[in-house]
Amino acid sequence: MQRRGVLQFGAAWGLVQAAPAVRAAEPPLRVGLTAVILADQAAFLARWSGYLAQQVGRPVTFVARESYQAILDLLFSDQLDAAWICGYPYVRHQAQLQLLAVPMFQGAPRYQSYLIRTLGSPLRGWQDLRGQVLAFSDPLSNSGWLVAQRQLRLAGLGIGDLRRSFFAHGHRNVVEAVSTGLAQAGCVDGYVWETMRHQGMPAVAKTEVIWRSAEFGFPPIVARAGNADAGLKPLALALQHMPQDAQGRALLKSLNLSGFTSATPALFDSIRELASSVNGGARS
Template sequence: MLGWVRLLGAFLFLLCACQPLPEVGVEPPYAPVAHTAGVRVVVAGMRSPEGAEPYRVFLGGLEEHLGERVEAFGRRTYAEVLEVLRRGEAEMGFLCTLAAGLGVEEGFLDVVLAGETLFPYQSLIVVAEASPYRELAELRGMPFAFTDPLSNTGHAWPRLLARGLGEDFFARAFFTYSHDRALEAVLDGLAEGAAVDRVVYESLGVRALRVVAQGPVDPPPPVVVPRDLDPKLRSRLVRALLRHGATPQGQKALRALGLRGFRPAEEEPYRAVYQRAREVLP
């Protein structure tokens, strides 16, 4: 019910351009900040706080492998998560592919692991199953749900895909600040289409929606650390994530997120995603 109210606020923004988008507050399972934990982990809002419980469960189990307290916290936007990492207010982050590429390009983030996804990581444009739309071009000027301005699958790629379809193609688009809320916007009739991450879409098992377009398979959302993080702590974090991800408890939480585990990752593919998207970023 709470998620529906917030999405209604976003829809009203389309009708009253002078009104700002509603604030999406930080809710359980995330604390607004982490001061007392030995390891602070910031999680980007790829899922709403309500839908991100598996992250809290997974990170809670990480404490056993690190031998110290782990606290997860969130921010409303990917840009705010980047600022937390830029200022050294978290030792580790779970971040979107494009936002991670921006941090790599600007020199303050390192990609240490990539998620091994159960489904290809790519952008999907979805509409209601019963709607008449069969391709992206038919959604011109319709209410449309993006996820975040720095989302690869939920914003940048759809804008790249729509190049040549008119500068006002997404004139009635709004941001929901998570992939599950973008899907809810279509299901609730607040948007005619939405751009989302396929991994989230498939792992949620959403019914009554249909895919009308999809983007290329890109490097999946990574685990990142500040570039100036102590090397010994960085190695401890990586080892602990890999160990915990292989346990039955870790596997259960990861599967709920559409992941099977983690693998070492290079930063250049993430930089390339950011560079590809620069021309359509706000």
């Protein structure tokens, strides 16, 4: 399969409101993310970066890569200032990261992992995957890998019991693989599946959900611990402020998000516990 490269504020928000016009001479804030699920990805990111730049007062650029590891490599080598990653790499590297903002989906900073099947398939759950082809998202994905490892074990299955498995490198790619029959089932971020359905993408209509996980902390936006760039706090505040103006609300609608909020590491405790049970402990 071809791989494709998708905070408390109050008085402090006045700092962002009072930000001067974008100072193009200043170095941009570089924000990394994996492939956005939107059909108009490039156009959307241009609108979002322009909005954030106006709030922060300096250019904001998005850098997209196809995997979480590629984004982490850029972040830890100081080639990014912030990154939108998954909760699993966050708990693995928590000591090296600081939380900036967490998206809110349907009013809460949480989401679920889904197991999906091809529409009309007889598969009913994890126990039926023996001898089937299963698509994972990314080896550092909570919903698209870590959750699946736990559920396969609970079903008495291992990777060797599948006919084949593969990483699609993106939740949208998992949905498309299942929709075309390249895989009989897939492990996918429930937010991504619901957003694809919300946007009327054809692939999602050819799949259906057969299992939903408990809720986990939503994939956060982070920076390196100790990064003192003065633009990070205004960036976090600008994200939090998005529901407060028409342009921000329109961008959130495109993302199918309610907003962004602040969070503490405790939000990701369930992912940390899951990683510990699957891997024998998450490194920090």
